[in-house]
Amino acid sequence: MTRPDTPPPTDEPFLGAPSEAAAAAAPRPAWDGALEQLARDFLRERRSERRWKLFFRLAWLVAVLLIAYGLITSRNHVSTPTGPHTALIELRGEIAVDAEASAENLMAGLKNAFEDAGAQAVVLRINSPGGSPVQSGLVHDEILRLKALHRKKVYAVVEEACASGAYYIAVAADEIYADKASLVGSIGVLMDSFGATGALEKLGVERRLITAGVNKGIGDPFSPLSDPHRAYLQAMLDQIHQQFITVVKQGRGDRLKETPETFSGLFWNGEQAVTLGLVDHLGSLDYVAREVVKAEEVIDYTPKENVAERLAKRFGASIGAGAVRALRELAPIR
Secondary structure (H helix, E strand, O other), X not given: OOOOOOOOOOOOOOOOOOOHHHHHHOOOOHHHXXXXXXXXXXXXXXXXXXXXXXXXXHHHHHHHHHHXXXXXXXXXXXXXXXXXXXXXXXXXXXXXOOOOOOHHHHHHHHHHHHHOOOEEXXXXXXXXXXXXXXXXXXXXXXXXXXXXHHOOEEEEEEEEEEEOHHHHHHOOOOEEEXXXXXXXXXXXXXXXXXXXXXXXXXXXXXXXXXXXXXXXXXXXXXXXXXHHHHHHHHHHHHHHHHHHHHHHHHHHHHHOOXXXXXXXXXXXXXXXXXXXXXXXXXXXXXXXXXXXXXXXXXXXXXXXXXXXXXXXXXXXXXXXXXXXXXXXXXXXXX
């Protein structure tokens, strides 16, 4: 029995609770769609960031592996000659510790060239204005040592210039060849600096140099150069110059036609250098290999910085710069 106030059963939905279809058809707030779009964009951006991070990590890993492989396999690598040949060592640019023409690099190449049984002779092809007397002396002495040890001839071939320290090295060769327009000589020593005491006085700047040792500040460009200091520096240069002269005389022997200008620091062209006995003959690398050594094939033994080494240096520099930036962020460097 039903109560009078109870509505009869019906299939119609109750008006107080809308159906699922009605709820889906109802209009949605505008901000709801914007939130969904923002969430999709955020997820898409995050996925993109993860992909790029993975890509760069893999790229760095590949770069490091390539650098390591290059350093291991390419350092001082020389292709194995197939027979008798002329061994070549390139001496180019300034002779200095950190330069391509450093004693370390040149001596490594010379050692490999002399030790190769197929090398009939060693040729130094020179295009250098000179540089460090210490580095030049090391290479000169190593050439003499290797010549005596392996009983092989050494020839120096001058291209554009063979001056100062480069000529110091060249006189260790058995013969020197040059082009008629090459520049040869500059047998001298120099020490360059500047003096700024007058400029400081005009600007009203006082130089404050405190030393422990009366000669510790010798050569300071912002202090006057005293007569005793000048005499000391001149004596040191004269002594090094005399060492240079001795090496040239020992290397050239009776072939040297000494004049008052020979050891004055002047330089001459190749044709004049032959007349003065600084050079033996006019000729090129190909001429020496073909006509003198009688081994026309030329193999280069010069240690060269490969691509991997250049990348390693740049990689190291970038790491160092990043470390400095990090330190500056932690505590500013002043």
